[in-house]
Amino acid sequence: MTLAHPRKAAPVTDAPIYLDYQATTPLDRRALDAMLPFLQEEFGNPHSIQHGFGRKAEAAVEQARANIADLIGADPREIVFTSGATEANNLAIIGAARFRARMGDGVKRVLVFAFEHKCVLEAARSLSDEGFTVETLPVTADGFADLTALEAALKTPTSLVCLMAANNEIGVIQPVAEAAQLTRAAGALLHVDAAQAVGKFPLDATALGIDLMSISGHKMYGPKGMGALFVRRRPRARLLPLFHGGGQERGLRSGTLPPPLIVGFGAAARIAAAELDAESKRLERLSLLFRETLKTSGAIFTVNGALTPRLAGNLNIAFKDAPALDVMAAAPHIAVATGSACSSASVEPSYVLSALGLSPEVAATSLRIGFGRQTTEAEVVAAAKALAAAAGQAARPDAAA
Amino acid sequence: MTVYLDHNAAAPLRPAAAAAVAAAMGLIGNPSSVHDHGRRARRLIEDARTAVALSAGARPADVVFTGSGTEACQLALRIGGRTRLLASASEHAAVLQAPAGARLLPLNGDGILDLAALEAALGADARDAIVAVMLANNETGTVQPVRKIAEIVHRAGGALVVDAAQAYGKLALDLNELGADAVAVSAAKIGGPLGVGAAIFRLGVAPQGLIVGGGQERGLRGGSENLIGIAGFGAAASEIDASIADQPRLKQLRDRMERAILMIDAEAVAIGGAGPRLANTAAIPMHGVEAATQVMAFDLAGYAVSAGAACSSGKVAASHVLQAMGLPSPTVAATIRISLGLTTTAADTAGFVEAWRTLYNRKRQ
Numbered sequence: 233m234t235l236a237h238p239r240k241a242a243p244v245t246d247a248p249i250y251l252d253y254q255a256t257t258p259l260d261r262r263a264l265d266a267m268l269p270f271l272q273e274e275f276g277n278p279h280s281i282q283h284g285f286g287r288k289a290e291a292a293v294e295q296a297r298a299n300i301a302d303l304i305g306a307d308p309r310e311i312v313f314t315s316g317a318t319e320a321n322n323l324a325i326i327g328a329a330r331f332r333a334r335m336g337d338g339v340k341r342v343l344v345f346a347f348e349h350k351c352v353l354e355a356a357r358s359l360s361d362e363g364f365t366v367e368t369l370p371v372t373a374d375g376f377a378d379l380t381a382l383e384a385a386l387k388t389p390t391s392l393v394c395l396m397a398a399n400n401e402i403g404v405i406q407p408v409a410e411a412a413q414l415t416r417a418a419g420a421l422l423h424v425d426a427a428q429a430v431g432k433f434p435l436d437a438t439a440l441g442i443d444l445m446s447i448s449g450h451k452m453y454g455p456k457g458m459g460a461l462f463v464r465r466r467p468r469a470r471l472l473p474l475f476h477g478g479g480q481e482r483g484l485r486s487g488t489l490p491p492p493l494i495v496g497f498g499a500a501a502r503i504a505a506a507e508l509d510a511e512s513k514r515l516e517r518l519s520l521l522f523r524e525t526l527k528t529s530g531a532i533f534t535v536n537g538a539l540t541p542r543l544a545g546n547l548n549i550a551f552k553d554a555p556a557l558d559v560m561a562a563a564p565h566i567a568v569a570t571g572s573a574c575s576s577a578s579v580e581p582s583y584v585l586s587a588l589g590l591s592p593e594v595a596a597t598s599l600r601i602g603f604g605r606q607t608t609e610a611e612v613v614a615a616a617k618a619l620a621a622a623a624g625q626a627a628r629p630d631a632a633a
Numbered sequence: 634m635t636v637y638l639d640h641n642a643a644a645p646l647r648p649a650a651a652a653a654v655a656a657a658m659g660l661i662g663n664p665s666s667v668h669d670h671g672r673r674a675r676r677l678i679e680d681a682r683t684a685v686a687l688s689a690g691a692r693p694a695d696v697v698f699t700g701s702g703t704e705a706c707q708l709a710l711r712i713g714g715r716t717r718l719l720a721s722a723s724e725h726a727a728v729l730q731a732p733a734g735a736r737l738l739p740l741n742g743d744g745i746l747d748l749a750a751l752e753a754a755l756g757a758d759a760r761d762a763i764v765a766v767m768l769a770n771n772e773t774g775t776v777q778p779v780r781k782i783a784e785i786v787h788r789a790g791g792a793l794v795v796d797a798a799q800a801y802g803k804l805a806l807d808l809n810e811l812g813a814d815a816v817a818v819s820a821a822k823i824g825g826p827l828g829v830g831a832a833i834f835r836l837g838v839a840p841q842g843l844i845v846g847g848g849q850e851r852g853l854r855g856g857s858e859n860l861i862g863i864a865g866f867g868a869a870a871s872e873i874d875a876s877i878a879d880q881p882r883l884k885q886l887r888d889r890m891e892r893a894i895l896m897i898d899a900e901a902v903a904i905g906g907a908g909p910r911l912a913n914t915a916a917i918p919m920h921g922v923e924a925a926t927q928v929m930a931f932d933l934a935g936y937a938v939s940a941g942a943a944c945s946s947g948k949v950a951a952s953h954v955l956q957a958m959g960l961p962s963p964t965v966a967a968t969i970r971i972s973l974g975l976t977t978t979a980a981d982t983a984g985f986v987e988a989w990r991t992l993y994n995r996k997r998q
Contacts, residue, residue: 250670256663256857264658271654271826276937277643282928283937284635286642315700315828318846318856351846351855358845450857455658457700457828457859475843476730477703486727487701488643488821490828493862560668567668572847 249611249618250567253545253602254400254428259496260453260605266499267455270492278489279480289491296498300447300460303501304426305436312461312481313489317427317448318351319474320461323485324423324444325355325394327471329364332391334472340364343385343420344394345377346587347401350572352394352425373589375404375537382411386418393422397429397445400572401584401600402537403546405433412441421469427451427459431504432543433512437462443469449493453605454500458493461485511605515544518603522547522616529620536585536598545603550590551623556599562622566615569600635932636981639939640974641771641799641914646865647824647876647975653868654826657861664858665849678858681867688823688870689797689816689833690807697832697840697853698863702798702819703727704843705830708854709794709815710763711840719754719791720765721746721777722957727817728765728796729953735765737957743908744775744958752785759791766793768811769800772941772954772970773905774914776804783812792838798822798830802869802876803911814838820862823876824975825869829862876975883973884912890971890982891915897990904955904968913974916955918967919989922996927969934988938971 250258270292276285278293294308301308314320325342333340344356346368356366367385370378377395386393393415398405408424415422421443429435430445431452437445442464449458463469463484477486526533532552551559556570571582581595590598599619603612637645646654657677662670664678679693686693699705706727710718720728720735723744729735738754739747746766755762764786769776779795786793795813797806802823808816815838819830834840839853846855869876891903894917904916919927924940931938941952955965971985 248669250661252663252666252668252670255666255671256661258661259658267658271646271651275643275645277639277821277827280639280642280937280939282925282940283639283932285637285639285937315704315844315859316856319700319844322844322846322855350848354845354855448857450663455859455861456663456857457862475704475707477707477725477727479726479730486730487703488819488827490701490821490826490862492826493828493859564669567662567666567670569666569668 248565248567249615251601251603251607251615252567252569253604254403254451254600255569255602256450256456257453257604258606259455260500260503262503263454263496263499267492267496270495274491278491279478292491292495293489296494299498299501303505304430304445304447304462305438306462307465310462310465312463312484313494314459314461314485315457316459317425317446317451320446320459321349321351321425322355323461323471323474324446325352325392326359326474327484328392328421328423328444328469329359330472331470333364335470339389339391341388341390342366342392342394343369343382343390345369345371345396347371347375347399347584348394348396349400349425349427352396356394371587375399375402375588377406377411379407379410379414383414386414386420390418390420393420395422395424397424397426397435398432398543399537399584400428401582402548402588403428403543404537405429405541405543408442409440416441428543431501431508432545434508437464449497449500452500452504454497455493458490458497460497512544515603518607518609518612519544519547521609522601522603522612525613525616526620529617531620531623533623536588536590547601548598549601550594550598552597552627553629554597554623554626555628556597558626559599559619559622562625563618566618570598571600635935635937636984637937637976638971638973638981638985639937640977641970641972642939643821643827644824644974645976646826647869647872649872650825650865650869654861654865657864660860664860665847674860677860677864681863681870684867684870685831686833688806688873689818690809691833692836695808695834695836697834697850698858699830699832699854700828700859702817702822702830705817705819705832706796708832708840708843709817710765711843712763712792712794712815712834712838713841715761715763715792717762718765719751719762721767723770723775723954724765724767725771725796725798740957742959744770744773744905744954745908746777746782748781748785751782752789755786755789755791757789759786759789762791764791764793765796767796767799769804769911770954771799772952773916774911775905776800776909776911779811779813787812800911802873803880803913805877808833808835815840820866820869823869823873825866826862829859829866831866879975880912883977886977886979886982887913887915887973890986891917893986894989897993904958904960913972915971916968917971918964919969919993919996920963920967922967922992924967924969927992930992931988934991936985936988938969940969
């Protein structure tokens with residue numbers, strides 16, 4: 233049995249251009265190569281440590297755990313593997329909130345910012361069914377968490393604060409260290425959804441004072457279906473598991489671990505650590521080139537959210553008077569998005585853009601554009617020209633009135 | 634090269650699953666994205682869902698993909714509004730460790746659920762009860778009379794959840810024929826990849842979600858789908874008939890191996906051998922030799938076997954399954970599991986018998 237490499241699409245001028253790197257990233261070839269042996273001869277169950285098949289799988293899992301810990305300045309024992317960032321977010325939020333409510337002093341209050349990922353908001357909302365108070369905090373017009381509001385809200389005893397490291401729609405990087413100080417001073421835990429951030433810019437969970445941090449494999453060129461939760465050891469962030477079973481992952485996450493996915497995730501972490509600096513500079517140049525090309529192509533647009541600090545590979549652009557869905561329809565070979573992938577089939581305006589105070593009209597003209605490791609200068613120029621032309625075609629000045 | 638006889642812990646990928654995984658690795662899109670990349674990923678997932686549904690006699694809409702068999706079990710147990718959990722004493726930890734705590738139902742000496750005890754535990758009105766029974770046990774291969782159990786459970790108004798993880802791919806699985814309200818399966822047990830499972834619900838039965846998020850899996854399981862895992866699962870599920878058709882061959886190998894070992898040692902016994910069993914599984918004690926010692930000795934001799942379920946095989950606790958069958962503790966402590974699969978040959982099992990003989994003779998000296 234051999235696994236062939238997936239065929240590479242031949243580059244042609246009207247070839248599809250993928251600019252949706254915040255929805256998902258392609259699996260890095262090197263991560264794929266690392267995975268292949270574990271899909272073939274090294275197929276052991278990593279918990280069967282009494283024979284060689286299992287021990288090899290276990291060793292590979294632990295190597296990957298160390299790679300991921302290295303990337304975020306953590307101890308390998310602080311990494312709990314999950315099936316993705318969504319599960320990590322669920323485990324962190326529901327697990328930490330329940331722990332304090334049931335095993336601690338009974339405080340049942342959780343704070344979330346209005347622009348958090350849907351799975352964070354949903355996990356928090358599910359806690360309100362269990363009698364928790366869930367308070368939503370505002371964000372500024374530039375797309376930053378409102379820390380004044382956080383400080384005020386923390387005057388009431390709180391178990392958990394959720395603040396993402398970088399927003400998935402507007403890419404704005406959040407003041408996590410400041411939030412961590414406020415949160416710890418108030419005796420609460422800080423959970424950071426870092427799905428979009430890890431591997432994109434340096435993020436040291438220990439130095440930043442983060443208690444719980446969710447990581448996604450497929451947002452950093454690893455496989456889908458794999459993620460991790462950082463759980464701080466000193467001082468220890470305590471959790472109850474979401475579900476039970478064989479007691480894997482120190483009892484926090486039962487279920488057989490999948491070595492191929494984990495090895496791919498670990499390789500992706502190792503690659504990100506080595507290439508993060510150079511790659512983010514390259515993406516910044518591509519982002520600038522994209523905006524310049526839009527301008528020289530006659531597009532009229534604004535960028536939603538502060539330009540800095542921002543994920544180098546993210547832009548969220550409102551084309552004047554041009555409905556986003558019409559722009560996408562006029563340039564169907566450019567893969568971009570109107571918002572997060574989970575809700576991209578929805579026609580509702582983005583709640584993230586609404587939280588910034590943008591009108592539904594402006595939100596409806598906004599596109600998320602994501603650059604990444606496989607994006608070339610030629611693609612950026614071609615996509616900017618195509619989107620500028622599409623926006624010109626789609627513009628309906630009267631419709632906005 | 635070590636001979637792998639631990640297929641109940643994890644099985645090598647079937648070639649078709651490996652091909653599907655490789656193809657999916659080359660796709661870029663998020664299955665929830667509406668652009669062409671996303672739609673291609675979505676199609677892959679929906680094709681896999683259809684294949685898994687067909688392999689379990691269910692409709693595609695009844696299949697919820699999860700991150701493991703364990704998560705599938707726990708999701709299946711969350712079917713609406715029931716507060717009482719009754720479980721056979723030989724259930725996997727994925728069921729027994731349910732947060733509310735399960736009331737355990739006894740087994741007979743062959744490992745079969747005591748149906749009278751089930752009826753008594755259900756009581757006249759069991760509308761508040763879920764009964765969890767595994768179709769086949771992971772340690773002994775014992776097959777439960779699930780249809781009969783379903784009749785008893787439903788007569789009293791209870792719901793039946795079947796952990797079919799170990800039976801899947803070895804016995805034909807049909808949700809309606811079984812009479813289960815939900816079943817849980819795992820891809821890795823049928824030659825699909827690790828890290829993906831499914832909870833499958835009977836029409837009209839819906840659980841309360843365990844992991845909430847972006848509304849994937851009809852709102853029952855949030856998170857971007859494990860694309861390559863699900864693609865591999867679908868491909869393995871498409872070959873379920875071939876997997877089931879291989880069982881008579883495995884039964885012949887297993888039975889021959891057991892007979893040969895029983896001839897070496899009159900004290901050895903094929904545990905669960907008197908009742909209905911999976912064709913590929915053998916649980917055999919070598920009296921006086923700790924299971925962990927045997928497993929390590931066999932590993933050195935070139936045979937990978939196990940001392941019970943993989944999730945607990947690193948621990949020293951005695952098997953709760955063997956204890957529930959009423960086996961004496963010296964037998965429980967000395968029992969190992971040998972499980973065959975697609976890649977197992979007659980030379981493998983014959984070689985294992987010789988390794989067993991060698992270890993047995995060495996320990997008797």
